[in-house]
Amino acid sequence: MTPAADIPLREPAVSAAAGDAEQLERARIDASTRVPVLMFYASAMVWLLIGTLLAGFVSFKLHSPDWLSDVSFLTWGRLRPVHMNVMIYGWASMAAMGTAIWLMARLCRTTLRHPLLIVTGIWFWNIGVLIGVIGILMGYSTGYQWLEFPPYAAVVLFVAYALIISWAVLMFRFRRGDQIYITQWYLLGAFLWFPWLYAAAQAMLFVVPVQGVMQAAVGWWYANNLLFLWLGAVALGTAYYMIPKVIGRPVYSYHLATIGFWTYALFSSWTGMQRLVDGPFPAWMITASIAATILTIIPVATVGLNHHMTMQGYFPVMRYSPTLRFTVFGAMSYTVFSVVGILISLRSTARYLHFTEASIAYSHLGLYAFFTMIMFGSMYYIVPRLVGREWRYATLIKLHFWASAYGIGLMSLMLLVGGFVQGVSQNDPSLPFIESTGSVLPYLRGRTLAALLLTISHFIFAFHFGLMLFGLGRTSTVPTFLNPVEAEGSEGHL
Amino acid sequence: MKGLVPLFLGVFGTFAFSWVGLTVIPNLQIGALNPQMDEEGTDIYPAPKSGMADRGRRIYAANGCIYCHSQQVRPDYASADIDRKWGERRSAPRDYIFDRPVLLGKERMGPDLANIGKRAPVEEEKAAAPANAPATSPAAAPSPPAAPGSTKPAASGSPSPAAASSAPPAGSSPAPAANPPPSASPNSNGVPPIYSEAWHHRHLYSPRSVNPDNRDSTMPAYRFLYEKHPISGERSADALRLTGPDAPPPGWEIVPTYEAKCLVAYLMSLDQSHPLKEVKTAGGAAPPAGPPAAPPAGSPAASPAPAQPKK
Numbered sequence: 001m002t003p004a005a006d007i008p009l010r011e012p013a014v015s016a017a018a019g020d021a022e023q024l025e026r027a028r029i030d031a032s033t034r035v036p037v038l039m040f041y042a043s044a045m046v047w048l049l050i051g052t053l054l055a056g057f058v059s060f061k062l063h064s065p066d067w068l069s070d071v072s073f074l075t076w077g078r079l080r081p082v083h084m085n086v087m088i089y090g091w092a093s094m095a096a097m098g099t100a101i102w103l104m105a106r107l108c109r110t111t112l113r114h115p116l117l118i119v120t121g122i123w124f125w126n127i128g129v130l131i132g133v134i135g136i137l138m139g140y141s142t143g144y145q146w147l148e149f150p151p152y153a154a155v156v157l158f159v160a161y162a163l164i165i166s167w168a169v170l171m172f173r174f175r176r177g178d179q180i181y182i183t184q185w186y187l188l189g190a191f192l193w194f195p196w197l198y199a200a201a202q203a204m205l206f207v208v209p210v211q212g213v214m215q216a217a218v219g220w221w222y223a224n225n226l227l228f229l230w231l232g233a234v235a236l237g238t239a240y241y242m243i244p245k246v247i248g249r250p251v252y253s254y255h256l257a258t259i260g261f262w263t264y265a266l267f268s269s270w271t272g273m274q275r276l277v278d279g280p281f282p283a284w285m286i287t288a289s290i291a292a293t294i295l296t297i298i299p300v301a302t303v304g305l306n307h308h309m310t311m312q313g314y315f316p317v318m319r320y321s322p323t324l325r326f327t328v329f330g331a332m333s334y335t336v337f338s339v340v341g342i343l344i345s346l347r348s349t350a351r352y353l354h355f356t357e358a359s360i361a362y363s364h365l366g367l368y369a370f371f372t373m374i375m376f377g378s379m380y381y382i383v384p385r386l387v388g389r390e391w392r393y394a395t396l397i398k399l400h401f402w403a404s405a406y407g408i409g410l411m412s413l414m415l416l417v418g419g420f421v422q423g424v425s426q427n428d429p430s431l432p433f434i435e436s437t438g439s440v441l442p443y444l445r446g447r448t449l450a451a452l453l454l455t456i457s458h459f460i461f462a463f464h465f466g467l468m469l470f471g472l473g474r475t476s477t478v479p480t481f482l483n484p485v486e487a488e489g490s491e492g493h494l
Numbered sequence: 495m496k497g498l499v500p501l502f503l504g505v506f507g508t509f510a511f512s513w514v515g516l517t518v519i520p521n522l523q524i525g526a527l528n529p530q531m532d533e534e535g536t537d538i539y540p541a542p543k544s545g546m547a548d549r550g551r552r553i554y555a556a557n558g559c560i561y562c563h564s565q566q567v568r569p570d571y572a573s574a575d576i577d578r579k580w581g582e583r584r585s586a587p588r589d590y591i592f593d594r595p596v597l598l599g600k601e602r603m604g605p606d607l608a609n610i611g612k613r614a615p616v617e618e619e620k621a622a623a624p625a626n627a628p629a630t631s632p633a634a635a636p637s638p639p640a641a642p643g644s645t646k647p648a649a650s651g652s653p654s655p656a657a658a659s660s661a662p663p664a665g666s667s668p669a670p671a672a673n674p675p676p677s678a679s680p681n682s683n684g685v686p687p688i689y690s691e692a693w694h695h696r697h698l699y700s701p702r703s704v705n706p707d708n709r710d711s712t713m714p715a716y717r718f719l720y721e722k723h724p725i726s727g728e729r730s731a732d733a734l735r736l737t738g739p740d741a742p743p744p745g746w747e748i749v750p751t752y753e754a755k756c757l758v759a760y761l762m763s764l765d766q767s768h769p770l771k772e773v774k775t776a777g778g779a780a781p782p783a784g785p786p787a788a789p790p791a792g793s794p795a796a797s798p799a800p801a802q803p804k805k
Contacts, residue, residue: 062603062712065701069714076714077558143555143595172498180501188498189505196509204517205595212590214517214525216598221516229509262504269512278568279598280585285520351572355564355602426602429577433605438710440603 025109032111033102034386036118040098041379042469043126045462047090052451052458054083059451063444073137081148082136088146088226089157090129092367094122095375096234100187101168102382103241107184108175114167121163128156144205144215146223151206158198165191182257186237189265193229197222213280217273224272227366232268232334235374236303239331242377243310246324247317252309256302264299267292274345277354293345300338307331320481322397326377329405333369340365340416352427357440358419361412368454369408376404376461383465384480389473391480396464398482403457411450418443524587530770539768542592543760550760553753555595557716564599565608565764579613580606581766583775589766603712612765614689684737692735694758695720695750700740719754723747 061067061076068074105112112118132149135141141148149157169191172184201222204210210218244251251257270292273285311328318325340362344353353359380397384390391397418440425436467473474480531538543551554560567581575581585608590596599606685704686692697704699720701713720734725747732755733747742748750758769775 061714065712065714070717072557072718075557075716075718077561078556080558080561139553139556141556141558143560143597145600180498185501188501192502192505193509196513200513200517209594210517210521211525211527212593212596213587213598214521215594215596217520218517221512225512262508265505265508266511269508270515273516275600276598278572278584279566280587280589282520282523285516288515347572354573355600357601359600427574429574432707433578434707434710437603437712441710441712444712 026106029105029109029111030102030385032113032115033105036112036115036122037098037102037382038386038469039119039122040094040101041383041465043122044091044094044098045465047086047094047129048458049462051083051086051091052455054079054086056448056451056455058083059444059448063441063448072139078137078139078141081141082133084146085132085136085148086129087367088231089125089132089149092231092371092375094125095379096190096231096371097164097168099238099375099378099382100190100234101164102386103183103238103378104168104171104187107181107241108171110171110174110176112167112171113174118164118167121160124156124160124163128153128160131156142205144219146226147201147205147219151202154198154202154206158195158202161195161198165195181241182251182254182261183237183241185261186233186240189261190230190233190237193225193233197225197229216276216279217281217285220272220275222272224275225269227363228268228271229265231367231371233264235330235371236264236334238374238378239307239327239334242323242327242374242381243307243331246321246327246381247311247314249310249314252306252312256306260299260302260306263295263302267295267299271296271341271345274350275359277345277347277350290345290347293342296338297342300335304331304335319483320485322391322401322480322482323377323381325401325482326373326380329401330370330372330374330377333365333373333408337362337365337370340412352423353419354423355426356419356423357415357443358423361415361419364408364415365412369412373404373408376400379465383468384473387468387471387473388475389468389471390476390478391464392467392473393464394480394482396460397480400457400461400464401482403453403460407450407453407457410453411447414443414446414450418447527588527591529591530588539770540589540592543763546756546759547763548760549753550756550758550763551593551595551597553719553757554760555597560597560599562599562601562603562713563605563607564602565606566598567606567608567766575606578605581609583766583769583773585766586770586773588770588772607761607764608766610689610764611762612767614691614762615687684735686735691758691762694761695734695754696736698754698757699734699748700736703736703738703740716754719751719757720748721751723749 057068057074058076058080061069061079065076069076072078101112101118128149132153135150135153136148140150142150147154169188172188201218204218205215209215240251240257271289273281273289274293277286277290279286307328315328318328343349344358344362380391421443422436422440425431425439426433529538529540542548566585567575567583569584570576576584589608590598686696688704693704697713698716700715701711702708722742723730723746725745729747730749733749736742736748
């Protein structure tokens, strides 16, 4: 293959031999999604910054518990659920909805109708998250993992979601062309799974509460499925769009993609109970979830293989395209996340990792290394098409990427190793329990360092995004590359 | 893939499959359990919690205790929980039938609390009062006696911890923090007997002051659950007896708020020591060994202990 000159660095919409009409249509579709999607992103960014600062507090307070502990709403046990819920419902869900709506409009080749309704929905969603956050801070947390928002906040979120997503789903009705692309499967799935999940969990916990330990089962069923069927599905769908789009090459195999999608839906939805291993439950529930977790290796392998084969020969493009670099990082992290998930759920390893910080590492691998990195990638792709400007500083993008990558890498490593150390001493009854807490403290300090890196990364990105939002990006027809393309032209490593 | 209908059906089908499989069917199996009772319909376990303890559960949930403390004892073949004396048997679904929200926990930065109430010294009030009185204030009653509802659950944990810990073959050296000899007298620096109500209050107010080995504890202090008052006339009965840097200036006292009392009442009510038919109690000999040792320790006759041989 010839060097970089052949790499389709430009967006195919520009470089491919598409007719003017098609470009015009794309521009029209993008324009229709402009206000809602930018609003989603702007809100998500604000929540991301809040959540990041909270993460720093929570991480620091865990090893320095006396810091700011005398005020009720600053106590660790309240800030921590606020951090989790801000990240899930504020950052992750809003970024996911923004990207998903844009992708849906593009793939259905139809303009987004009634963007104002969606804008109203966004306001409601923000208000819902805010109410929930205040509720937790005031001491009205429900005590269920990832469902800590008081039920009245959930009602607001639900109304908001209905306003937002009904029109996104209805785009399907107006779609042009018969083919439904892989991304659309994932997005349609996510759009429908989330409200079902949320409604089922709310109903079984607050409306017609189930008895005793079943609440914990419902809670974990919800939390794991939220991660897989809502956020994970959007992330995978986005990766299926961005990777082929940026390198300008079709997906390697539709057949593999089909297998990947259905096995993903089937197996990942059955996970969750492994987080209750050896708890007061019938053993079959836990075993079923462990088995399902092991079986998730099938979608991981097929999706991973598919992406890998699509990327084959085009990996050097990651040198230039910010979108591709973030997306591929996220797609690879999906594999890591799932493998770690399998490793920590086996009964033999759970003995040393259950009830330790390792489960936090697992959540962050899923929510950050996998989901969030893909969302960053999609934002680097979508935002320029909405504001009509290109990202201003390649250096900032590089800093963002490396701070994020090293930050999440360090954090996962610290929590996994620390969790193992903690678990080993927990499991040795000859050691006083307090030693297990003491043994993990150095790793928790390391995690605070990682949180600092991530904070830097997010503020850089927010600043850059702010520039774009206020029309201060570059006016250029060429996207912002991470490295100058001409200078690299001589590298023949393709 | 063509056509929306198969896609929609598949999406719905996978969701419904998982919902039915992981929540509906288990709910049929363990979602409508009744308390266990013996043939005469007495000795009912578990029982709903008292008003204060129930409210304490909300405070436990609101302040995120669940993120560091679990409330479940895993079986002996899978964990060291029973060796750590966190319970004599594994937890079972029936233990939680009145819990809402159920607070099983997901992590253990701190020890398990499933049986924390049972591990309290039995004769706390009588034993602690005279021993502590000289410490700081003559008038202080050691535990907040205000709520009869809160002290009852403590007493019902009949088999004394001493008896409990002596029965299983004592997994090597006992942990000082988790498993001290539960003498009913305070230790040298005026700290109340471990896991007594007074101890919990002091621990919540100043976690690292109760035990020199506890330096590594990452538990935050919950001082916002306590109030600082000037002493007017007599010291409040439930004021904390604090020493060292935590002590309030002379003429002031630290008293628990109602919320703190509820939280401690909840902690004192956590007790899964009652045997369940469906669960094997660890060590085999342990439960029968309990009752004979317990009565001298002063547990009221109404306790569930005598029913244990039923197994």
